[in-house]
Amino acid sequence: MPVSLLERTALVTGAGRGVGRGIALDLARHGAKVVVNDLGGTLDGEGADLSVAESVAREIEAAGGVAAANTGDVTDSEDAYAMVRQAIDLWGRLDIVVSNAGILRDRALHNLPEADWAAVLAVHLTGGYNLLHHAWPAFRQQHYGRVVLTTSNSGFLGNFGQSNYAAAKAGLIGLMNVAKLEGEKYNVMVNCLNPGAATRMTTAVSAMTPEREAAMRPELVAPAVTYLCSDSCQSSGMIINSGGGAFGRAAIVQNERVPIADATADDVEARWDEITSLESAEHWWSVRETRAAHEAAREAQA
Ligand SMILES: NC(=O)c1ccc[n+]([C@@H]2O[C@H](COP(=O)([O-])OP(=O)(O)OC[C@H]3O[C@@H](n4cnc5c(N)ncnc54)[C@H](O)[C@@H]3O)[C@@H](O)[C@H]2O)c1
Numbered sequence: 001m002p003v004s005l006l007e008r009t010a011l012v013t014g015a016g017r018g019v020g021r022g023i024a025l026d027l028a029r030h031g032a033k034v035v036v037n038d039l040g041g042t043l044d045g046e047g048a049d050l051s052v053a054e055s056v057a058r059e060i061e062a063a064g065g066v067a068a069a070n071t072g073d074v075t076d077s078e079d080a081y082a083m084v085r086q087a088i089d090l091w092g093r094l095d096i097v098v099s100n101a102g103i104l105r106d107r108a109l110h111n112l113p114e115a116d117w118a119a120v121l122a123v124h125l126t127g128g129y130n131l132l133h134h135a136w137p138a139f140r141q142q143h144y145g146r147v148v149l150t151t152s153n154s155g156f157l158g159n160f161g162q163s164n165y166a167a168a169k170a171g172l173i174g175l176m177n178v179a180k181l182e183g184e185k186y187n188v189m190v191n192c193l194n195p196g197a198a199t200r201m202t203t204a205v206s207a208m209t210p211e212r213e214a215a216m217r218p219e220l221v222a223p224a225v226t227y228l229c230s231d232s233c234q235s236s237g238m239i240i241n242s243g244g245g246a247f248g249r250a251a252i253v254q255n256e257r258v259p260i261a262d263a264t265a266d267d268v269e270a271r272w273d274e275i276t277s278l279e280s281a282e283h284w285w286s287v288r289e290t291r292a293a294h295e296a297a298r299e300a301q302a
């Protein structure tokens with residue numbers, strides 16, 4: 001069955017530019033009605049430009065889709081509530097939330113002022129919480145929801161000078177891990193997107209040739225998100241890599257623990273390679289399953 005979002009409504013934050021714009025256009029192309037949110041500020045989160053969200057909403061309408069602009073700030077709980085309400089008031093429901101708004105304030109850790117730490121966490125991580133917190137009652141009531149939280153390689157691999165951004169992006173993986181469990185019985189699927197695209201955010205960090213920019217067009221990220229936002233998607237708790245026309249998965253894994261009775265630091269040193277080997281590594285659904293596995297391993301040893 002071709003992926004269709006007819007009868008679905010979506011809220012995409014940071015949808016006035018870059019990756020978010022590509023996602024909003026593709027969701028609309030597949031039939032979703034879209035609230036296009038964007039505050040329209042600078043890359044470091046200063047100021048606002050109301051025309052940014054408006055222009056993408058008009059672009060969707062010009063292509064025959066249905067959209068409404070929203071210029072709220074995702075860091076503000078009342079603004080986030082208003083974005084959710086806007087979809088429900090206009091179209092009767094909200095099915096899809098894509099938390100994508102983002103800023104950068106890169107500085108090496110020893111030079112990072114608290115204000116820059118807090119501002120970046122507020123947009124990426126608190127913004128994600130604000131959206132889920134306000135959308136959740138509708139998801140529970142209608143027994144349906146699709147959520148995509150935009151994370152980054154910076155969060156699970158590290159990128160010099162991005163401690164605030166990396167912490168926020170890794171935090172979104174934790175938010176997904178719990179939201180996927182709380183959404184399970186309400187048919188709410190929660191996944192993370194790890195995009196790669198030429199936008200003002202990436203070209204600010206490293207210059208790209210025109211050929212590379214063309215190959216990394218932000219629109220190329222969107223197909224994975226449209227799938228994750230569809231009825232067809234029955235996956236939850238996944239981190240999906242998407243960019244430059246290639247798709248994949250990232251995951252947090254754990255190996256089997258090495259039992260060492262009455263261990264000392266010397267025992268840990270002696271068996272360090274075995275302890276840190278990822279040969280037996282597995283991805284676990286939740287804490288509950290790892291507890292059960294550890295319990296079974298302990299019983300087998302006894
Ligand atoms: N481009 C990449 O390769 C890449 C890689 C990893 C992660 N990401 C993530 O993808 C998302 C989109 O980034 P992009 O590259 O398209 O950057 P971008 O700067 O082009 O787009 C981000 C948008 O978010 C909006 N925004 C910022 N703060 C906001 C707020 N408080 N409320 C509402 N809107 C706000 C901005 O106005 C902007 O239009 C971000 O979360 C970013 O961290 C991007």
